[in-house]
Amino acid sequence: MSDTEYDVLAGVGPRLRALRRARGTTLAELATETGLTASTLSRLETGRLRPTLEQLLPLARAHGVPLDELVAAPPTGDPRIHMKPVRRSGYTVVPLTRRAGGVQAYKVIYPPAGRSETTDLQTHEGYEWFYVLDGHVRFVLGEQEFHLGPGEAAEFDTRIPHRIGSAGRRPAELLTLFGPQGERAHLSPSHH
Template structure:
């Protein structure tokens, strides 16, 4: 747990001082938790997970691979139209999906979100509607755009389309920017 908590905090670009300010816990206590010298109460664990924006169960998982790598096998994906990639991985700054668009633009109640989005057409052909503009994309094509404008995809042509969509999470207000 100790290495995992430290890794997620550092991924978020937070210092122990930042985490202490966000949780109301002391820097020395958080340091002890990170080093495995103290076990947090449920209330403290919830404060820490909220501040780091991760699920408390994952944050205190005993499985170190949950946070360091996620492998997604094509054979295990099924026929879902939207498949979240690396759903159990902690500290993600991106939200990747494999999408199989339908033949019509869907009516989505939330056609926008904060941040940016990248799409790569793996197979087939699609149309991207972005802020009222229609853009045709073929296998191998990609697009990167501001996701705060309305956007949606649809398959065109006879061949089934598969698209990799990566949504970049917008930083939370007041969060320190990653240095690197």
């Protein structure tokens, strides 16, 4: 094993402990989530056990981080971020954040109006803020309807029945911040 490989693996334990503590998870809870024993998890966190791929994969999944972030793999020289778009009910969601919990950021692309647009209002726990990057949006919130264009933003409690979709012949692109437990994005002007 080269010094570089050893350095990468030596840093895994402290990162695992920091991720678990940041989530407020106990070793016992993480053991249930991953199928690894609490003893194995403790030895991994203290560095007494060198991690294997079979141990790291469920840990990366449980903590919601990519494997390369967990092991802090040395940079490859490729600065691009490789996000995997997800298609949902006709629209596309590109996650922009990789950390588990807290406010999450997404780019959402809605198809042109009339294509795969759901007419159902939805409700769920959380708080959402969105900014229209391109196109026009039809936003229904409860009994109200709004039309927003590029540069306009809205924020709302997602427990209120709502629907967002394109209002034009072109796709609508939005930057969305979503707090799963009703956490609001705190946007404040900078003070000079």
